[in-house]
Amino acid sequence: MTAVLEARSLGKKFGRHWALRDCTIDIPAGHVVGLVGPNGAGKTTLLKLACGQLEPTTGDVTVLGGRPGSTPAQLARVGFVAQDTPLYAGLTVAEHLRLGARLNPRWDAALARERIAQVGLVPTQRVGKLSGGQRAQLALTLGLAKRPELLILDEPVASLDPLARREFLQALMEATAEHRLSVLLSSHLVSDLERVCDYLIVLVDSRVRIAGELDRLLASHHRLTGPRRDPDRLPADQHVVSARHTERQSTYVIRTDAPIHDPAWTVTALSLEDLVLAHMDRRPEQPRRDVLEVRR
Amino acid sequence: MTWLTWRQFRGSAAMTAAALVVLTAVLALTGPGLADRYAAGIAGCVNDGTCHEFFDRFFDDHQLAFLALTLVVLILPALVGLFWGAPLVTRELEAGTHLLVWNQSVTRRRWLAVKLAIIGLMATAAAGVCGLVVTWWSGPLDRSAIPELAQMSPLVFSARGIAPIGYAAFAFVLGVTVGILVRRTLPAMVLTLAVFAAVQIAMPLLVRPHLMPPVTGTFQLNRENVDAFHLPRGGGPVEVFLRTSAVPGHPGAWVLTSELLDPSGRTIAGTERSSGPSATIARAIPVSTTSGPCAPATGPPNANVCVVEINRLGYRQQATYQPLERFWPLQWIETGIYALLTLGLTWFSFRWLRRRLS
Numbered sequence: 001m002t003a004v005l006e007a008r009s010l011g012k013k014f015g016r017h018w019a020l021r022d023c024t025i026d027i028p029a030g031h032v033v034g035l036v037g038p039n040g041a042g043k044t045t046l047l048k049l050a051c052g053q054l055e056p057t058t059g060d061v062t063v064l065g066g067r068p069g070s071t072p073a074q075l076a077r078v079g080f081v082a083q084d085t086p087l088y089a090g091l092t093v094a095e096h097l098r099l100g101a102r103l104n105p106r107w108d109a110a111l112a113r114e115r116i117a118q119v120g121l122v123p124t125q126r127v128g129k130l131s132g133g134q135r136a137q138l139a140l141t142l143g144l145a146k147r148p149e150l151l152i153l154d155e156p157v158a159s160l161d162p163l164a165r166r167e168f169l170q171a172l173m174e175a176t177a178e179h180r181l182s183v184l185l186s187s188h189l190v191s192d193l194e195r196v197c198d199y200l201i202v203l204v205d206s207r208v209r210i211a212g213e214l215d216r217l218l219a220s221h222h223r224l225t226g227p228r229r230d231p232d233r234l235p236a237d238q239h240v241v242s243a244r245h246t247e248r249q250s251t252y253v254i255r256t257d258a259p260i261h262d263p264a265w266t267v268t269a270l271s272l273e274d275l276v277l278a279h280m281d282r283r284p285e286q287p288r289r290d291v292l293e294v295r296r
Numbered sequence: 297m298t299w300l301t302w303r304q305f306r307g308s309a310a311m312t313a314a315a316l317v318v319l320t321a322v323l324a325l326t327g328p329g330l331a332d333r334y335a336a337g338i339a340g341c342v343n344d345g346t347c348h349e350f351f352d353r354f355f356d357d358h359q360l361a362f363l364a365l366t367l368v369v370l371i372l373p374a375l376v377g378l379f380w381g382a383p384l385v386t387r388e389l390e391a392g393t394h395l396l397v398w399n400q401s402v403t404r405r406r407w408l409a410v411k412l413a414i415i416g417l418m419a420t421a422a423a424g425v426c427g428l429v430v431t432w433w434s435g436p437l438d439r440s441a442i443p444e445l446a447q448m449s450p451l452v453f454s455a456r457g458i459a460p461i462g463y464a465a466f467a468f469v470l471g472v473t474v475g476i477l478v479r480r481t482l483p484a485m486v487l488t489l490a491v492f493a494a495v496q497i498a499m500p501l502l503v504r505p506h507l508m509p510p511v512t513g514t515f516q517l518n519r520e521n522v523d524a525f526h527l528p529r530g531g532g533p534v535e536v537f538l539r540t541s542a543v544p545g546h547p548g549a550w551v552l553t554s555e556l557l558d559p560s561g562r563t564i565a566g567t568e569r570s571s572g573p574s575a576t577i578a579r580a581i582p583v584s585t586t587s588g589p590c591a592p593a594t595g596p597p598n599a600n601v602c603v604v605e606i607n608r609l610g611y612r613q614q615a616t617y618q619p620l621e622r623f624w625p626l627q628w629i630e631t632g633i634y635a636l637l638t639l640g641l642t643w644f645s646f647r648w649l650r651r652r653l654s
Contacts, residue, residue, distance in 0.1 A: 051399055069403070076401035086392030088304075095303065102299050103400035139396075146401070 002065060004029045004150045004182045005050055009059035012045050019045040020206045023059070027184070027199065031213075032176055034197030035186040036276055042206040043186040044083060047154045050184065051080040064149055076106055079148035083155045085139035089128030093121050093138060097145070104146045112145035119171070133164030140168065144175050151176075153185035157192055169196050190273045200272075202279045209279045210255075214272070221275050224252045224265040235262075242278040253278040297402055297410040305415055308380065312422050319368070319426065323433040330358070334436035351440035362437045362445070365430045369455035370496075372426050373463035376419040377492050381471015382484040384411060385649070389479050408472075408649055412642060416468055423464030431456045439548075443541035444575055448550035448620055450500035457627040462634030467492050469641040476648050499630070505552050507629045510616040513543065514557065516607045520544040521554070521615075523576045525602060527590060533580040534590050534602065538613060541575045548620035556581075559610030581611055 003026050011021040020042035027033055035043050048054040049061050052069015060067075066074040087096060093116060101107045116123065119137040127135065136156060143151050153172070157165040173196050176183050187193050193200070200217055202209040210217070221241065228250045231240050238260075241253040253270065260267050270278070302309075337354055341347040355362070388394040398404050434456070438447045445452055453459070471488040478484040515521060517536070521544050526535035540554045556564045556579040564579045583590050583606060590602040618626065 053395065053398065069398075072401050072403055072406075075399065075403065078399075080395065080399040082392060082395035082399075084392060086396050088393055088396075089391070091303065099300055099303075099397075100400065103297065103397075103402045105401055142396070 002029060003027060003062075004031075005061065005063050005184065007046075007049075007059065007061045010046075010049065010056050010061050011058035012042075012049060012054060013057040018206050020049070020203075021058075023208050025201065025208055025211055027182075027201075027211075029182050030180070031199040032173075032183040032197050033185070033199040033201060034193035034214075035184060035201045035203060036188065036190060036193055037186075037203035037209075038280055039188055041203045043188075043203055044154055045206075046203065047080075047152050047184065047186055051078050051152050053080075072105075076104060076146070077149045079143035079146045079151040081136075081139045081143045081151070081153040081156055084159060085132075085136045085156065087127045087135055087139060090126065092124055092126050093130075094123035096127060096138060096142060097123070100142050100145055106147040108145045108147050111147075112141055115141045115144065115171075119167075131164075132159050133161070133167065136160060136164070136168050137171065140171060140175075144179070147179070148181060150182045150184065153183065155186055155188070157187065158189075165192065172196060190276045194272045200276075202276055204280050217275060218270065218272065220255050220257055221270045221278070222254055222256070222260060223268045223270055223274070224250075224254060224260070225268070226250060226262075226265040229264075242281050297407060298414065300397070301410050301414045305380075305418070309418055312418070316422055316425055320429050323365075323429050327433045330433065331436050334440070352442075355437060355440045355442060358437055362434060362441070365434060366452055366455040369423075369427050369430050369460050370451070372423055373419075373460060373467040374489060374492055374496075376423065376464045377467030377471035377488045378485050380415055380419060381468040382475045382488045383481050384415070384472045384475055386475040386479055386481040386484050390481060404649055405646060408646060412469065412472065412645075416465060419464045419468045420461045423460040424458065427455065427457065427460035443539070443548075443551075446548045446550075446620075447623055448548055448618060449541075450504070450550075453504075453550070453623070453626070454496070454500065457624065458631050459627050459634075462631035462638070463496070465638045466495075466634040466641070469638045469645065473641045473645045473648075476645050503633070504626065504630060505550075505618070507626055507633075508618065508622055510552050510618055512614070512616045514612040514614045515544045517603055517611060517613060518544055521613050522603070523573050526578075527585050527602065532585060533582045534585055534606070536579050536581055536606075536611075537573060537576040538579055539576055543613065543615045543617055546617065546619050549617040551615050551617045554613060554615045557612045557614050563614070581606060583609065 005025065005027040007023050007025045010023040012019050013021075023042075023046065035046065037043050045054065049056055050063050050068055052067075052075070062068075063074075064077050066077070068078065069075060088099075091099070097109070097112050097116070100112065101109055116138070119134070119141075121130070121134055121138060127138065130138065140153075140156070143153070156172075157168050160168060169192065172183065172185075175181075176196075183196075185193075185196075198214050199212070200214050201211040226249070228245055228248050231243055231252070234240065234252070234254065235256075235258075237258050238254040238256045241255055243253075244251040253274070334354060337350045338347065341350040385394070388397065397407060438452070438456070441447070441452070443449070447453065447456060454463070467488070470492055471484070474488045474491065475481070475484040478487060517538075521539050521542055523537040523539050526537070528535070536556060538554060538556050539551075541551050543549055543551055543554070554577070556577075558564050564581070566577060566579060583602075585591055589605040
C-alpha cells in the first residue's frame with residue numbers, strides 16, 4: 001500500500017515564526033491517523049499543507065502521490081473539514097449539498113441525502129441557524145459525499161458538547177469502515193482520538209515527536225518506577241521519554257522494543273493519554289548543566 | 297462554480313438591476329420631453345439670435361437633474377469596487393468559508409476566474425447601461441451646458457459615453473486585489489475607495505490632457521472668450537476678464553490653458569489685485585481709458601468699440617485645448633487604459649491568490 005502522506009523536511013514559516021519545521025513523516029494508507037499536540041504546535045499548519053491550502057516554505061509533501069491542491073483531480077481525492085467547520089451561513093442545507101454536487105465530479109448524492117436524513121437535518125434550513133453539532137455533521141457529510149480517498153479533519157469536535165462529539169466520531173468511524181478511506185484528524189484532546197484512531201502522530205513545538213501505529217506505540221512504552229537512578233545507567237535500548245525524580249525514587253517513561261528484566265523496576269503500561277502527555281512533557285536537554293557537572 | 301457564484305451574488309445583482317430598471321424607466325419617460333423642449337427652444341431662438349439666453353435658461357431649469365445623474369454615473373463604479381470587489385475574497389476569509397470552497401474539486405484559479413468573469417460582467421454591464429442611458433438623456437443639456445460643465449469638462453466627461461464601463465471594471469478588480477492583499481473587509485473597502493478616488497482624480501488632471509496632443513491656438517477677443525471688461529473711471533489700464541474655459545469657434549472644447557498675449561506675443565502676467573468672476577483670469581491692458589475708444593468719460597462706455605481697438609492693437613487669447621470632436625477618441629483611449637489596468641490587476645490577483653493566500 002502506498003503512503004497517503006509523505007513529507008520530507010517539510011517546514012512552514014509565517015513571518016519569522018516557524019509554524020512547522022523539519023517534518024519528515026510517512027503515513028501509510030488505510031489508517032485513521034490522530035494528530036495530537038498542544039495548541040499552537042503546528043497541527044493545523046500540517047493539515048493545511050496536506051490539503052494544499054498552504055505552500056511549504058521548505059521541503060516538500062506529497063499526498064496520495066501528488067502535490068496537494070495542484071489540480072482538480074488531486075483536490076477531488078482529498079477531503080478537508082476545517083476547524084470550526086466553516087459553512088455559508090446564508091445558504092440552506094440543501095444548497096450546500098448542491099454546492100458539493102456542482103463542485104465535485106465524484107459527488108455521491110445518495111450518500112449525502114441519506115446522511116442528512118440520518119442526522120436529522122432539514123434540507124430547507126439555513127445553515128446559520130444550525131447548532132454546532134449539526135454544522136459539524138453537515139461539514140462531515142460534504143467531506144464524505146465528495147468520496148475522497150483521504151479525509152482530513154482539523155479539530156472537528158473541538159467546539160462540540162460531549163454528546164455531539166460522540167455522535168460525530170461515531171459517524172466518522174462508520175463512514176470510514178464503509179468507504180475504506182484513510183482519515184487524518186487532529187485534536188488536542190487525547191480521549192477523542194483514543195476512540196477512533198489506530199495511528200498516532202505527536203506534534204510538539206512545531207516538530208514531530210513521535211509517529212506510529214497506536215498498538216505498537218502502546219506496547220513499546222513503559223513506565224518504570226523504582227529507586228533513584230540516573231538516566232545514563234539505563235540500558236542503551238531504552239529511550240527515555242520523560243523522567244521524574246524525587247529524593248529516593250525515579251519514574252521514567254521509556255520506549256523500547258526489548259523486554260525489561262531489571263527487577264528493581266516496577267513496570268506499568270501506559271494509557272494513550274499518559275503516553276501523549278509524556279511526549280509533550282519532555283523538556284529540552286539542558287547542556288549547560290551537564291557541562292558544569294563534568295567539570296566538577 | 298457558476299451556480300455558486302450566482303447563488304452568492306444574486307441578491308445584490310437583483311437589487312442593482314432593479315435600481316437600473318427604475319433609473320432607465322424614469323429617463324426613458326422624461327428624455328423625449330426634454331429633447332422636444334430643447335428642439336422647440338432652438339427653433340425659437342435661431343432667428344433672433346437669442347440662443348445664448350435660451351441655453352442658459354434651459355440648463356438652469358434642469359441643472360439639478362443633470363448634476364444628480366452625472367454624480368450617479370461617477371459613483372456607480374466606486375460602489376462596485378467597494379461592495380462587489382473588496383468583499384469578494386475577504387468575506388470568504390473572514391467567515392473561513394475559503395477553506396470550504398477551495399477544498400472542493402475546483403482550483404482557486406478557476407474559482408477566481410468564474411467569480412471575476414460573472415461579477416465583472418455584471419459590473420461593466422451595469423455601468424455601461426447607466427452611462428449610456430444618462431448620456432442619451434443628457435444630450436440636450438450637454439449641448440446647452442455652461443463651459444465648466446460641458447461634455448468635455450473633466451467631471452462630465454467621466455460620466456458620459458463608455459468610460460464608466462472601464463471605470464467599473466477597474467474598480468471591481470481593484471477591490472478584489474486590495475481584498476486579497478488586506479484580507480479584511482472594512483480596511484479593504486476603505487483602501488479601495490481611497491485608491492480609486494486618487495486614480496479618478498489623477499486621470500483628468502494629469503493623464504487625460506495628454507492622451508492626444510492638445511491644440512494650441514490664438515484668438516481675437518470677443519464675447520465668447522471675454523467675460524467682461526472693466527473700464528476704470530479714474531483712468532488706468534483696462535481690465536479684461538478672460539475666460540479660462542472657452543475659446544471662440546470651438547464650442548464645447550476642453551480648455552487646458554488660457555492666457556492673454558500682448559502685441560509682441562508675450563504673456564501678460566496677472567496683477568496683484570486681479571480678481572474677477574469665477575473661471576476667468578483678470579489681465580490689465582495698458583490702453584488709455586481717458587481718451588480714445590476705451591474712455592468711458594467721453595460718453596456711455598462702449599465695450600464693443602473698445603474690443604475692436606484692443607484687437608486692432610494685437611492683444612490675443614492664447615489657449616491650448618481639446619476640441620469637442622475628440623470626445624469619442626478620448627473616450628476610447630481612456631477606456632482602453634482602464635482596461636489595461638484591469639488586466640494588470642487581474643493577473644496580479646491570480647498570482648497572489650495562488651501563491652500567498654491561505
